[in-house]
Amino acid sequence: MPDAVVTKRLRKAYGKVNAVKDLDLTVSEGEIYGLIGPNGSGKTTTVKILCGLLRPDGGEAQVLGSPPGSSSVRPLIGYMPQDLAIYLDLKVKQNIDFFGRLYGLGGKKLEAREKGLLRMVALDGREDSLVSTLSGGMKHRLSLVCAMIHGPKLLFLDEPTLGVDPELRFSFWQYLRKLKEGGVTALITTHYMDEAGRCDRVGLIREGRLIAEGTPKELRESAGCESLEDAFLVFSRSDAR
Amino acid sequence: MNRAVVIAINILRQIKNDRRTVGMIVVTPILVMVLFGYAFAGEPHDLQLAIANEDVGSASFPTLEGPVVTLPLNLGRIMVDSIDGETFAKTSTDNLESIRQMISDGRAWGGLHIPSNFTQHFITKGFQITNQAVIMIGGTPYHLNLTQIRSMPTDQAYMATLVDNSNTQVGSLVQRKMQEAFSSMMAQLPVNLSFSGVIQTTFVYGTNAKFIDFFAPGIMSFVITIITIMLTIVSIVRERTNGTMERIFASPTRPHEVVLGYMIAFSLISLVQSCLLLGSAILLFNMTIQGSVLLALGFVVLYAIGVQGLGTLLSTVARNEFQAIQLVPLVFVPFMLLGGIFWPIEAMPAFIRPLSSVIPLTYAAEGLRSIVIRGWGPAEIWKDLVALGIFAVVMILAGFAVTKKRARG
Numbered sequence: 001m002p003d004a005v006v007t008k009r010l011r012k013a014y015g016k017v018n019a020v021k022d023l024d025l026t027v028s029e030g031e032i033y034g035l036i037g038p039n040g041s042g043k044t045t046t047v048k049i050l051c052g053l054l055r056p057d058g059g060e061a062q063v064l065g066s067p068p069g070s071s072s073v074r075p076l077i078g079y080m081p082q083d084l085a086i087y088l089d090l091k092v093k094q095n096i097d098f099f100g101r102l103y104g105l106g107g108k109k110l111e112a113r114e115k116g117l118l119r120m121v122a123l124d125g126r127e128d129s130l131v132s133t134l135s136g137g138m139k140h141r142l143s144l145v146c147a148m149i150h151g152p153k154l155l156f157l158d159e160p161t162l163g164v165d166p167e168l169r170f171s172f173w174q175y176l177r178k179l180k181e182g183g184v185t186a187l188i189t190t191h192y193m194d195e196a197g198r199c200d201r202v203g204l205i206r207e208g209r210l211i212a213e214g215t216p217k218e219l220r221e222s223a224g225c226e227s228l229e230d231a232f233l234v235f236s237r238s239d240a241r
Numbered sequence: 242m243n244r245a246v247v248i249a250i251n252i253l254r255q256i257k258n259d260r261r262t263v264g265m266i267v268v269t270p271i272l273v274m275v276l277f278g279y280a281f282a283g284e285p286h287d288l289q290l291a292i293a294n295e296d297v298g299s300a301s302f303p304t305l306e307g308p309v310v311t312l313p314l315n316l317g318r319i320m321v322d323s324i325d326g327e328t329f330a331k332t333s334t335d336n337l338e339s340i341r342q343m344i345s346d347g348r349a350w351g352g353l354h355i356p357s358n359f360t361q362h363f364i365t366k367g368f369q370i371t372n373q374a375v376i377m378i379g380g381t382p383y384h385l386n387l388t389q390i391r392s393m394p395t396d397q398a399y400m401a402t403l404v405d406n407s408n409t410q411v412g413s414l415v416q417r418k419m420q421e422a423f424s425s426m427m428a429q430l431p432v433n434l435s436f437s438g439v440i441q442t443t444f445v446y447g448t449n450a451k452f453i454d455f456f457a458p459g460i461m462s463f464v465i466t467i468i469t470i471m472l473t474i475v476s477i478v479r480e481r482t483n484g485t486m487e488r489i490f491a492s493p494t495r496p497h498e499v500v501l502g503y504m505i506a507f508s509l510i511s512l513v514q515s516c517l518l519l520g521s522a523i524l525l526f527n528m529t530i531q532g533s534v535l536l537a538l539g540f541v542v543l544y545a546i547g548v549q550g551l552g553t554l555l556s557t558v559a560r561n562e563f564q565a566i567q568l569v570p571l572v573f574v575p576f577m578l579l580g581g582i583f584w585p586i587e588a589m590p591a592f593i594r595p596l597s598s599v600i601p602l603t604y605a606a607e608g609l610r611s612i613v614i615r616g617w618g619p620a621e622i623w624k625d626l627v628a629l630g631i632f633a634v635v636m637i638l639a640g641f642a643v644t645k646k647r648a649r650g
Contacts, residue, residue: 048487051491052490052491052649053487053490053491053648053649054649055649069649071493074491074492074493075492075493077491079487079488079491081484081487081488082484083482083483083484084483084484085483085484085485085487085488086483086485087483087485088483099488099492102489102492102493102494103492103493104493146488147488156491
């Protein structure tokens with residue numbers, strides 16, 4: 001399967017702090033890849049570099065075969081930042097329209113996609129609701145719709161379930177599975193270990209470096225642990241030495 | 242009570258840790274006091290005054306004794322010398338028409354024309370009115386032949402003052418100072434003459450101008466400045482803090498499209514505001530617009546484009562909306578005090594005036610005032626148009642540069 005994302009010795013520092021340090025990462029097309037690590041481990045910085053929002057200090061990165069941020073890649077990726085990143089003073093439909101039009105969508109095509117996605121995240125019927133009046137869970141779902149409105153091939157989801165209740169997290173993963181069935185690749189960052197178990201492959205990141213990579217099963221077996229959380233601790237301690 | 246102290250300490254600690262806020266707390270009051278002190282320090286000075294003194298001087302009168310008596314005077318020169326040299330920068334010119342031209346072109350705030358036979362005609366008129374029969378020259382009394390004097394011409398016994406009243410404060414000052422100079426001239430006369438109406442005032446601009454006419458264009462520009470800057474900074478900072486800007490930058494949207502989008506939105510808002518401001522000034526205060534309303538609106542939109550760019554630049558300094566709001570006084574105060582809205586720039590000390598010339602509001606207020614009161618068109622306000630055009634281009638380019646930097650980390 002061709003690679004959707006490849007990084008080689010990727011580096012990024014903020015002053016004296018190394019956020020990403022020689023990161024080698026490969027995400028194959030059609031898979032859900034989980035970038036797992038504690039707060040401050042470099043997950044968000046990595047995603048931002050791959051979305052073309054940050055310039056790396058060194059190393060290489062390819063997204064769908066092109067450099068991150070290049071004009072050929074931007075229309076093909078969807079990005080859901082850690083913050084909701086939607087307009088609270090606009091209506092649901094106005095938010096989706098806005099992000100859709102940024103990708104050149106319009107008319108019936110936009111309307112059709114909008115309807116389909118709103119149905120998928122159970123927000124149909126709330127098109128004319130002001131976003132500020134929605135519940136936290138609804139806002140999260142709307143944020144996901146905004147990232148997917150243009151039908152991206154590759155989704156970057158930065159901590160999409162942070163602060164989200166278990167029921168909604170469950171639904172979210174259901175949506176993600178549906179997207180995968182449709183051929184979408186997703187790189188998702190999280191520090192919830194139970195979520196990592198739902199990914200096709202997982203990369204454990206610590207202090208800006210990938211310390212282990214594999215399917216959840218492979219990682220558990222390699223660490224000799226029953227849970228992914230314990231496996232992460234084993235890999236972390238081993239890396240610290 | 243203890244909890245109140247704890248809350249107070251907590252607030253002070255937060256402010257202490259926010260260097261920008263500490264800076265604003267310290268800088269703003271000093272800036273306000275210094276600028277207020279200097280901007281409202283005194284009367285306008287160094288106002289350009291065009292003077293055409295054609296008076297040839299001396300006045301001769303028939304006497305009952307036979308010979309003609311001559312007064313070796315040049316009232317025109319005395320009048321010109323009596324004009325306050327601090328208030329006015331005097332420029333000599335040829336005639337009444339050239340004075341009018343200088344004022345029409347905006348090269349002078351006022352002008353004084355003294356006709357060639359002023360001394361002769363003025364004193365003749367004085368003798369005719371006062372019926373003065375005897376004058377003393379060098380201790381010798383001369384008896385004037387009033388019968389002959391009454392038939393002598395006096396059509397040049399008047400001085401003409403031309404005033405640009407587009408700035409009503411300056412216009413009033415020019416008239417007052419001319420009267421003071423005339424009184425001083427009268428005090429130096431060797432003969433006791435007293436009559437009024439010698440200075441005939443004509444307004445080149447602002448014939449029926451009220452203070453609101455001077456005030457409104459400045460206020461209009463000022464309101465556009467504050468609202469546009471505040472909205473731009475808050476909008477950009479909000480987009481940045483809630484993540485929508487990042488999402489826009491991750492899309493195929495290019496930085497210049499973001500800059501242009503903001504520019505279009507705020508230009509439209511400024512246009513609506515300008516219509517409301519002009520409309521209310523016309524309907525509520527009977528302000529009259531001598532020039533083109535469309536030009537006035539277009540001029541304001543050009544200014545708003547630059548101001549919006551300035552807002553984009555300033556937004557890079559603010560990390561959050563709280564800091565963004567605090568930035569407003571830093572623009573508000575110098576623009577308000579040095580932009581010539583309330584007080585003529587000529588009233589400011591010479592050393593502070595260069596600051597006015599780098600504040601774009603100065604050109605916006607002056608240009609708009611010229612359109613509204615003087616009825617000037619693009620050809621006459623070209624300097625203000627160029628200044629605001631440069632301001633807009635520089636700000637757009639700067640806004641584009643900072644947006645590009647932000648978009649690509």
